[in-house]
Amino acid sequence: xxxxxxxxxxxxxxxxxxxxxxxxxxxxxxxxxxxxxxxxxxxxxxxxxxxxxxxxxxxxxxxxxxxxxxxxxxxxxxxxxxxxxxxxxxxxxxxxxxxxxxxxxxxxxxxxxxxxxxxxxxxxxxxxxxxxxxxxxxxxxxxxxxxxxxxxxxxxxxxxxxxxxxxxxxxxxxxxxxxxxxxxxxxxxxxxxxxxxxxxxxxxxxxxxxxxxxxxxxxxxxxxxxxxxxxxxxxxxxxxxxxxxxxxxxxxxxxxxxxxxxxxxxxxxxxxxxxxxxxxxxxxxxxxxxxxxxxxxxxxxxxxxxxxxxxxxxxxxxxxxxxx
Amino acid sequence: xxxxxxxxxxxxxxxxxxxxxxxxxxxxxxxxxxxxxxxxxxxxxxxxxxxxxxxxxxxxxxxxxxxxxxxxxxxxxxxxxxxxxxxxxxxxxxxxxxxxxxxxxxxxxxxxxxxxxxxxxxxxxxxxxxxxxxxxxxxxxxxxxxxxxxxxxxxxxxxxxxxxxxxxxxxxxxxxxxxxxxxxxxxxxxxxxxxxxxxxxxxxxxxxxxxxxxxxxxxxxxxxxxxxxxxxxxxxxxxxxxxxxxxxxxxxxxxxxxxxxxxxxxxxxxxxxxxxxxxxxxxxxxxxxxxxxx
Numbered sequence: 001x002x003x004x005x006x007x008x009x010x011x012x013x014x015x016x017x018x019x020x021x022x023x024x025x026x027x028x029x030x031x032x033x034x035x036x037x038x039x040x041x042x043x044x045x046x047x048x049x050x051x052x053x054x055x056x057x058x059x060x061x062x063x064x065x066x067x068x069x070x071x072x073x074x075x076x077x078x079x080x081x082x083x084x085x086x087x088x089x090x091x092x093x094x095x096x097x098x099x100x101x102x103x104x105x106x107x108x109x110x111x112x113x114x115x116x117x118x119x120x121x122x123x124x125x126x127x128x129x130x131x132x133x134x135x136x137x138x139x140x141x142x143x144x145x146x147x148x149x150x151x152x153x154x155x156x157x158x159x160x161x162x163x164x165x166x167x168x169x170x171x172x173x174x175x176x177x178x179x180x181x182x183x184x185x186x187x188x189x190x191x192x193x194x195x196x197x198x199x200x201x202x203x204x205x206x207x208x209x210x211x212x213x214x215x216x217x218x219x220x221x222x223x224x225x226x227x228x229x230x231x232x233x234x235x236x237x238x239x240x241x242x243x244x245x246x247x248x249x250x251x252x253x254x255x256x257x258x259x260x261x262x263x264x265x266x267x268x269x270x271x272x273x274x275x276x277x278x279x280x281x282x283x284x285x286x287x288x289x290x291x292x293x294x295x296x297x298x299x300x301x302x303x304x305x306x307x308x309x310x311x312x313x314x315x316x317x318x319x320x321x322x323x324x
Numbered sequence: 325x326x327x328x329x330x331x332x333x334x335x336x337x338x339x340x341x342x343x344x345x346x347x348x349x350x351x352x353x354x355x356x357x358x359x360x361x362x363x364x365x366x367x368x369x370x371x372x373x374x375x376x377x378x379x380x381x382x383x384x385x386x387x388x389x390x391x392x393x394x395x396x397x398x399x400x401x402x403x404x405x406x407x408x409x410x411x412x413x414x415x416x417x418x419x420x421x422x423x424x425x426x427x428x429x430x431x432x433x434x435x436x437x438x439x440x441x442x443x444x445x446x447x448x449x450x451x452x453x454x455x456x457x458x459x460x461x462x463x464x465x466x467x468x469x470x471x472x473x474x475x476x477x478x479x480x481x482x483x484x485x486x487x488x489x490x491x492x493x494x495x496x497x498x499x500x501x502x503x504x505x506x507x508x509x510x511x512x513x514x515x516x517x518x519x520x521x522x523x524x525x526x527x528x529x530x531x532x533x534x535x536x537x538x539x540x541x542x543x544x545x546x547x548x549x550x551x552x553x554x555x556x557x558x559x560x561x562x563x564x565x566x567x568x569x570x571x572x573x574x575x576x577x578x579x580x581x582x583x584x585x586x587x588x589x590x591x592x593x594x595x596x597x598x599x600x601x602x603x604x605x606x607x608x609x610x611x612x613x614x615x616x617x618x
Contacts, residue, residue: 058420105600111416112359113558116550117599120592123547127589246424253421287435287539294429298422302410305418 012261016170023162032159034275036230039165040223042267045251046172046260047219052249053258054185055209056192057107060245061118064125065095065217067240069224074142074234075135077152084153088225092218099217103210122245129236141235144228153229161230168226169264172219176260184208189258220248254300256309265309326458331576337465339572340472341531345545346552346564347476348523354559355496355516358408361423364546365430366521370396370528371537372438378445378532385445386467389529393522400521404514412513427543434539442536450533468530475526476565479519483561492516496559547588548575551595557605567606 019039023032044066051057072094073087082090106117129136136142148156155161179185190198191205198205228234238244247270255266273296277289304311349363370392377388407426411418452463483489495502495512503509528542535541552571556563571591578587598605 056417058417060424105596109599109603112353112420113554113599113603115420116359116554117596119547119550120595120599124589124592124596127585127592131585131589246428250421250425253417257417287432291429291432291436294425294432297425298407298429301418301422301425302407305414 012173015261015264016166016173019166019169020163023159029158031275032162034271036158036162036165038267038271039162039169040227040230041247041251041271042264043165043168043172044220044223045248045255045263045267046169046176047216047223048248049252049258049263050176050179050219051209051213051216053252053262054180054192055188055205055212056258057209057213058111058115058249059118059213059216060115060242060249061102061120061122061125062217062220062248063240063242063244064122065099065221066224066227066244066248067125067129067234067236068095068098069221070228070234070239071129071136071142071224072221073225074144074228077144078142083151084225084229085151088153088222091225092221095221096214096218099214100210103213107206107209107213118245119242122240122242126236126240126242129240136234136236139236141233141238144232144234146232153226154232158230161226164226165230168223173260173264175215175219179212180260184212188212192258250297252307254297254307256307259307259309262307262309266307269308327580330459331580332573333459333461334465335573335576336569337462337469337572338534338576339569340469341527341534341568342545342548342552342572343565343568344472344476344527344530345524346549346556346568347479347561348520348527349546349549350553350556350559350561350564351479351523352517352520353553355492356408356412356513358412358419359423360408360517360520361420361546362403362427362430363520363524363549364542364544365427365434366396366399366524366542367528367531367545368434368537368539368542369399369430370525371532371535371541372434372443374529374532375443375445375537378447379443385447385529385533386471389526392529393525396525396528397518397522400518401514403521404517408517409510409513431539431543438539440538440540442538444536445532447533464533468534472527472530473565475523476561479523480561488515548591551591551598553605554595554603555598555605557607560605560607563605563607 023035026032026035044062048059048062052059052062069088069091072091073084076082076087076090077084102118102121106114106121109117130139132138144154146154146156148154153164187198187203187205187208190201190203191209195205224239227239231238251266251270252263253266254269255264256262270293273293274289277292281288300308345363345367349360352358352360352363373392373395374385374388377383377391378385403426407422411422447464450462450464453460454463455461483493491502491507491512492515494505494507495509495516499509502512531545548571552567553564555571556565556567574594575587575591578590582590
């Protein structure tokens with residue numbers, strides 16, 4: 001295999017082409033809906049992975065940013081008639097500003113303390129969304145009227161959202177690759193692996209970490225806007241719940257933390273499992289799908305702490321080495 | 325004026341249970357340096373066990389504790405052996421998410437088995453109360469408070485005066501030196517983790533005549549418990565007790581003046597303020613929580 005840039009680009013391009021073909025092959029409405037959700041989760045997980053994977057800042061409050069994206073664009077659209085195409089950027093800016101403030105307070109906390117502080121942040125935003133009824137419609141949420149208009153990011157054909165979500169995945173993947181290959185990316189990884197050694201090398205990681213945290217928050221916020229436009233409905237539990245934060249993180253971890261393809265692999269795997277479970281078990285017993293999901297996550301963490309992506313990668317490499 | 329005393333009193337009483345929940349969490353963190361994010365689910369399990377013993381067999385909750393607390397201890401031993409010990413040397417992300425996934429697993433296991441219906445232990449003495457001047461005080465709440473504090477005190481005495489307690493404290497201070505002087509550190513870890521589960525189990529028993537249980541009860545409680553443990557100082561038993569009582573009172577007042585949902589907001593904001601200003605808490609030792617940043 002040659003090491004030209006072209007051959008390095010080939011696998012991701014082939015992968016994305018395959019993903020783009022999926023909705024055409026499985027055109028059943030149920031499967032397209034599952035795919036859309038899988039792509040949207042993959043994009044959100046990629047955004048989480050920028051900060052959680054590369055910098056090792058394990059945030060469990062990212063659903064707050066996702067929710068801020070969904071609410072800012074929806075409120076602006078419903079109250080002021082501003083198109084979500086503009087609203088999503090404003091939501092991203094609000095999220096990024098929140099992230100800078102949160103980061104300034106919490107980025108000096110170690111490990112579990114950082115996790116807990118982001119949990120608390122997520123809870124604060126979630127509870128606020130429930131209580132600011134005049135703006136957010138409280139626990140019952142806000143509905144967006146279905147008046148198809150591309151200028152407002154509302155489409156009658158739901159498959160359009162599948163491709164919007166896939167476009168987000170591709171863009172976020174490229175952003176991740178660019179950052180990972182940059183000085184910033186190496187600085188973050190150095191911090192993650194050994195904070196003191198990174199400091200000794202003269203890397204000032206705090207501004208990098210806060211910056212990437214804000215970028216991650218802004219990007220995931222855009223996913224939130226797309227979520228709102230796809231479902232035409234926003235409520236605190238479905239766009240800000242702790243489970244959502246946990247899912248973004250777990251998808252990246254299952255697929256391969258701190259790799260650009262990991263979150264995509266993880267999101268697809270999780271979606272396949274959940275579709276299979278739904279088809280075979282139905283919804284008659286609530287909780288069973290989540291139960292299996294949790295069990296799988298525990299097994300992956302114990303058996304392949306680096307995630308399934310890198311595990312498969314290493315396996316294929318070894319096979320290739322034996323053959324040659 | 326009376327209402328303030330009444331609020332303070334009821335806050336203090338529930339704070340006793342919060343303290344007991346948090347003591348288990350802080351003990352495990354202090355020794356194993358692991359935050360058990362599934363701690364709340366052990367509370368839920370204990371509450372369900374108490375409920376079924378009461379409902380099916382008619383055993384009083386206070387009597388049921390004789391079976392529930394040892395059961396939780398064994399469950400703790402099992403969890404430590406299967407999930408905690410294999411991940412102690414693993415990357416931090418594995419440690420955090422193993423206990424988080426365990427929490428998700430147990431929650432959904434309980435959901436599958438028992439649905440999300442609330443279940444209540446209705447004892448005959450739940451409403452019995454006595455009067456001091458203008459104040460009404462529930463016997464049950466007083467009993468729960470006294471038992472909770474007695475257990476926390478008992479733990480402190482156990483850690484201070486027994487050989488095992490000294491070994492646990494030695495391991496908390498320096499695991500390598502503890503091993504050098506012949507302490508079986510693996511066994512200390514197992515016992516400490518199980519002790520944490522037994523304590524939260526006791527808290528579950530005490531809570532069950534006061535609160536209805538559903539699979540998410542523990543998850544709600546655990547968030548309060550994080551606030552308490554960090555406020556008191558991670559690893560500090562005395563800190564957890566003081567902070568537990570304090571949060572109980574704060575919650576009681578904000579619940580009365582600001583309403584049920586906003587009281588949560590108050591203590592989460594308090595939590596973030598504490599983390600920002602004094603992350604080692606009221607009585608915690610410095611060093612575990614903050615890194616030098618540049």
